[in-house]
Amino acid sequence: MKSMGSRDKLAAASAASGHRRALYVVFAFATFLTFLYTTSHFTSAAMSGSGSAAGDSASSASATGGGGASVSDSGSTKLPLPVFDALVHYASISNATHRMPDTDIRAVSAVLRARAPCNLLVFGLGAESPLWLALNHGGRTVFLEENEFYVKYLEPRHQGLEAYDVSYTTKVRDFRDLLAAARAARAKECRPVQNLLFSECRLAINDLPNDLYDVAWDMVLIDGPSGWNPNSPGRMPSIFTTAVLARSGATAAKGPTDVLVHDFQFEVEQVLSKEFLCDENRVAGSGTPSLGHFVIPGGGGRSDAFCSAQEEGSSESGEKTRRRK
Template sequence: MQKIHTQKHYHHNRRQLKPESTRLLGVAVAGLISGALLISLYLRAPLFCGGAPADPRAEENGTAAAAQSAAQVEAIVHYATSRIVPQQSHAEIGVSVGVLNSLGGSANLLVFGLGHDSLMWAAINPRGKTLFLEEDPKWVQTVLKHAPGLRADTVRYRTRLSEADELLRRHYGGEPDCAAAKSFLRGNDKCRLALNMLPEEVYATEWDMIMVDAPRGYFPEAPGRMAAIYSAAVMGRNRRRSGATHVFVHDVDRRVERMYAEAFLCKKNLVTAVGRLWHFQIPAAADLGGGFC
């Protein structure tokens, strides 16, 4: 998830729109507006409603539709007036959007990272739950000041990127509480890869989609994405609802992201690879063997 240049961010550079891209921006904005209209039609709710509903249930539905439309319009205005481009490419974003569409725009979506593209994810999941987990409390305050409708919580990581090899090759193999057969997160103090102090809502929710695009993982002292990837795998294995858990890992061109995705999400579960994004479908533990892979 991308942050503005004046904040700590996950990538070395932000991408600005070039002057010759103005026409392309217009096309993109038109596409966003068209997308909002299509979503509105799909939800059987107009973007701008008039007249009183016929019954209380219709009134409730109308209120929900109005809130959805407001979120979509907010996203359109945000991206139409911003010069910062989301860090994921059009093709990469399309993979996640396709899965969201298949779930009817009502998924439980957990996103590691809060940034410039957060309004987009919330807007295209209008009837679902979208929650962002961010490492930097000040950055959460900055984003929510401008987008108070987003839902975000702060996460404390117990790892550093410089520890990635030791955590995988020594700690994971030698700590029983990290093992796949026993895998759990809440209160798991012994396994350093387990995110053991997340908000209770995270543990109580069956997540349909988990996106790992944070925390920072491009310098030795950064938390790295090892614990986020491991914890996403545990959530998928422990799913009780029917269906697989969709896990998306961005920046798989980097060694650690690729190494941990292969170790815990498994190449056999990889269904799509586009650009720097991998999409996995994780079966519940009942459908798996003894290990993660």
């Protein structure tokens, strides 16, 4: 169906010791820089006394209101730009195998810079996972991974890495049948606004920890599951589930959601993104040929259409039905 993408190559080489060493290096560097910043921040605060505390409160309020990003419950603020840029720089020049191209790393980082600290949901664990975690310092970053081995291996070794394994039932070879079924049930089981916990749509992911469905996600990066052969699960469920999350519940209520789809040059990613994330929501001049960037407006939407073209189609279908009557 399609050639092997960066995330898919990682799944095919799970035992590669070189990859693990590279991941350790990137995460260790990210942790070191974050430690330096945190230590410096608290040392300065302790020396400056109550006047500094008032200034910190004003700075925190400014960060929350000016950038549109939500600050986590811990009250942490953005990473300083020099630290942020250093992390991106060293990740982009890394010789680690099975990683994103430099241009994609920088494109994802640019969106994350605007939103962090925020609630970030990432489909797939990979070479860049420690980078996304570090860049979203002060926010919540959750990874959803098809390979239970990665979750069990990486999470205990990296403090703050929150990851859950997901069992997918779809296959790339069936993606057109699955898409046709979702279209037919767009006003019912596969509707855009719904509670995914109780969804019966075949593309819906409804077995995550319950609290994840109540999180107001600011940004979603779709870099999994694998889709490099007909028997791979493909990214149909992750794209559909993201589209519903962005239009439902807490995520829709808080405002627009940035959605990034990696390996966008492939058929499944393009077709499903067009169907559920919609061309009208794609950000012109953002992303790369292999990274699609969409912004889904907040406030929900029609219950029977993801995109405006589908709304027109639904209206025409309803008009024909009324005329026959």
